[in-house]
Amino acid sequence: xxxxxxxxxxxxxxxxxxxSELRTLNSEETILEVKDLQIHFFTDRGxxxxxxxxxxxxxxxxxxxxxxESASGKSVIGQALVGMVSKxxxxxxxxxxxxxxxxxxxxxxxxLRKIRGNQIAFIPQDPTIALNPLLSIGFQxxxxxxxxxxxxxNKVHEQVIDVMKVVNIPSPEIRVKxxxxxxxxxxxxxxxxxxxxxxxxxxxxxDEPTSAxxxxxxxxxxxxxxxxxxxxxxxxxxxxxNLGLVAKMCHRVAVLYCGRVVEEAPVxxxxxxxxxxxxxxxxASLPKxxxxxxxxxxxxxxxxxxxxHPPGCHFSPRCPHVLKKCQEIPPxxxxxxxxxxxCWRWREI
Amino acid sequence: xxxxxxxxxxQQRLKLRKxxxxxxxxxxxxxxxxxxxxxxxxxxxPHNPIExxxxxxxxxxxxxxxxxxxxxxxxxxxxRDILSRIIYGARISVxxxxxxxxxxxxxxxxxxxxxxxxxxxxxxxxxxxxxxxxSLPFILVGIAIIGAIGPSLTNVVxxxxxTQWVGYTRxxxxxxxxxxxxxxxxMAVISGCRWWRILLVHILPNVLNSAxxxxxxxxxxxxxxEAAFSFLGLGVKPPTATWGAMLADGRLYMTxxxxxxxxxxxxxxxxVLAGNLIGDxxxxxxxxxxxxxx
Numbered sequence: 001x002x003x004x005x006x007x008x009x010x011x012x013x014x015x016x017x018x019x020s021e022l023r024t025l026n027s028e029e030t031i032l033e034v035k036d037l038q039i040h041f042f043t044d045r046g047x048x049x050x051x052x053x054x055x056x057x058x059x060x061x062x063x064x065x066x067x068x069e070s071a072s073g074k075s076v077i078g079q080a081l082v083g084m085v086s087k088x089x090x091x092x093x094x095x096x097x098x099x100x101x102x103x104x105x106x107x108x109x110x111x112l113r114k115i116r117g118n119q120i121a122f123i124p125q126d127p128t129i130a131l132n133p134l135l136s137i138g139f140q141x142x143x144x145x146x147x148x149x150x151x152x153x154n155k156v157h158e159q160v161i162d163v164m165k166v167v168n169i170p171s172p173e174i175r176v177k178x179x180x181x182x183x184x185x186x187x188x189x190x191x192x193x194x195x196x197x198x199x200x201x202x203x204x205x206x207d208e209p210t211s212a213x214x215x216x217x218x219x220x221x222x223x224x225x226x227x228x229x230x231x232x233x234x235x236x237x238x239x240x241x242n243l244g245l246v247a248k249m250c251h252r253v254a255v256l257y258c259g260r261v262v263e264e265a266p267v268x269x270x271x272x273x274x275x276x277x278x279x280x281x282x283x284a285s286l287p288k289x290x291x292x293x294x295x296x297x298x299x300x301x302x303x304x305x306x307x308x309h310p311p312g313c314h315f316s317p318r319c320p321h322v323l324k325k326c327q328e329i330p331p332x333x334x335x336x337x338x339x340x341x342x343c344w345r346w347r348e349i
Numbered sequence: 350x351x352x353x354x355x356x357x358x359x360q361q362r363l364k365l366r367k368x369x370x371x372x373x374x375x376x377x378x379x380x381x382x383x384x385x386x387x388x389x390x391x392x393x394x395p396h397n398p399i400e401x402x403x404x405x406x407x408x409x410x411x412x413x414x415x416x417x418x419x420x421x422x423x424x425x426x427x428x429r430d431i432l433s434r435i436i437y438g439a440r441i442s443v444x445x446x447x448x449x450x451x452x453x454x455x456x457x458x459x460x461x462x463x464x465x466x467x468x469x470x471x472x473x474x475x476x477x478x479x480x481x482x483x484s485l486p487f488i489l490v491g492i493a494i495i496g497a498i499g500p501s502l503t504n505v506v507x508x509x510x511x512t513q514w515v516g517y518t519r520x521x522x523x524x525x526x527x528x529x530x531x532x533x534x535x536m537a538v539i540s541g542c543r544w545w546r547i548l549l550v551h552i553l554p555n556v557l558n559s560a561x562x563x564x565x566x567x568x569x570x571x572x573x574x575e576a577a578f579s580f581l582g583l584g585v586k587p588p589t590a591t592w593g594a595m596l597a598d599g600r601l602y603m604t605x606x607x608x609x610x611x612x613x614x615x616x617x618x619x620x621v622l623a624g625n626l627i628g629d630x631x632x633x634x635x636x637x638x639x640x641x642x643x
Contacts, residue, residue, distance in 0.1 A: 084539060115541075129533065130535075132534075144541055
């Protein structure tokens with residue numbers, strides 16, 4: 001089931017979400033293109049096909065959402081984009097990751113190093129374990145900048161203070177010397193965001209940036225990320241299980257189920273007119289802001305065992321519209337140029 | 350809360366004062382006395398440590414019948430002043446203990462961090478070498494090496510360096526291994542750090558605490574090993590005073606002259622204890638999480 005961080009936030013997001021705040025963007029330039037990405041984990045019990053041929057492209061200045069349940073493969077895709085699929089079990093079996101036209105998977109570690117942290121930055125899930133406990137936060141924020149841009153300590157210091165101001169850390173001149181244990185969870189996540197921003201990357205990948213935080217801090221961090229994205233016109237990939245967050249942040253979104261994209265669409269279309277039965281189920285299971293106790297819709301069944309994905313359409317065992325044909329893998333069908341659905345029957349249902 | 354106007358210098362001084370506020374006073378003074386003895390032994394020692402005076406052999410310490418104020422801690426079987434020999438022996442102990450530990454600790458920690466971070470073949474090779482080192486009887490290796498290059502203080506330290514790193518490697522490797530799977534190391538990789546920078550800036554400081562604690566425990570071990578070597582005639586050459594050699598020499602006279610072995614033994618005991626206490630203190634202070642409590 002989709003997890004919801006809290007009723008308060010859902011209600012608030014629901015009030016804001018489906019209409020006025022949904023974002024659209026007219027940008028044509030593609031910054032990242034992923035083609036037929038397949039990532040497998042070779043374990044003792046068998047091969048886990050975490051990502052089974054995912055294609056997508058992200059346009060410049062766009063916030064692109066990747067939604068899915070736990071274990072749908074969304075984090076693995078994020079890791080693959082920064083070249084951090086956990087070895088030795090995980091392996092990128094095939095595919096291309098074209099960043100500004102160049103395939104990241106063909107680059108050696110030296111070329112990759114020049115891109116990571118500099119042009120592509122990453123915000124991890126849990127800020128409490130993503131900071132080195134023995135280094136001051138100023139040092140950690142400045143590290144990527146020092147490495148990629150300038151070795152001049154004064155410049156680095158200036159940049160660190162500057163970035164700390166951008167993420168609204170109070171009195172940065174004093175805070176620079178603090179150590180991670182002196183900060184709250186929310187502040188730590190701000191520090192992480194600051195480290196990601198220090199080189200003004202072209203692409204920011206955020207892997208569930210708020211799921212380790214409590215609800216009030218979540219809204220603050222979301223607001224901050226959106227402000228920053230607006231301000232620097234940064235391209236961003238937002239990996240999340242939170243549909244409310246997608247509604248608030250993204251321009252386009254892809255829904256992932258068992259390692260495959262089942263539907264991709266501009267956020268407005270996805271929320272107003274979902275086509276794939278899985279997406280419909282997800283949206284139907286969101287609370288609508290009604291008063292009193294209303295039973296929420298639940299998608300029947302549960303996620304299949306990752307070792308044995310059902311043949312054909314992976315969603316078919318849980319799908320109310322299943323036919324015999326669903327034993328074969330459906331291709332991505334286009335409702336419009338931007339709206340793709342991986343289902344045999346989406347026109348009829 | 351510090352005010353932002355505070356100058357950098359005064360903050361640094363405050364930090365230093367904070368650091369030393371909790372230093373164990375007794376242990377620190379023992380180490381200080383040891384260092385003073387090592388540096389200023391010619392001025393502190395009342396007698397020449399290798400001068401024999403058979404007429405004054407086996408004199409007890411001053412408070413026992415027959416003892417004199419001339420030889421405060423008595424004399425050994427050759428009439429050499431015990432106190433002077435202990436003061437001069439501090440030099441050898443300090444050199445062997447500290448240089449040996451630094452050598453072994455540096456080699457071991459570095460190899461451990463490398464093995465833990467890289468894993469795979471590099472790890473396998475380093476770990477098999479430590480297995481070999483552990484399976485060899487240490488004294489035999491020592492005899493072989495010293496036999497080949499000759500007995501001297503420098504050679505004892507070298508032998509300690511190349512045989513005692515194994516313990517560090519095994520413990521540090523494990524820590525480095527779990528650290529390199531941690532998210533902040535991944536973040537460092539993602540932000541574009543080179544491997545040596547990850548090793549030196551991100552992993553090494555995080556394992557240094559364990560290394561320091563191990564090292565302080567090892568100071569005593571080094572001093573004792575040096576004593577064993579001296580006993581076997583593989584260490585520092587005989588007339589030179591070392592605590593280990595004093596123990597070995599006095600062993601035969603233990604029933605008639607308890608002071609010959611007791612005082613060097615006490616010196617070793619006090620040094621090892623002080624080393625351990627200082628190590629505990631350093632471990633706590635080096636951890637920034639500890640500053641909250643301060």
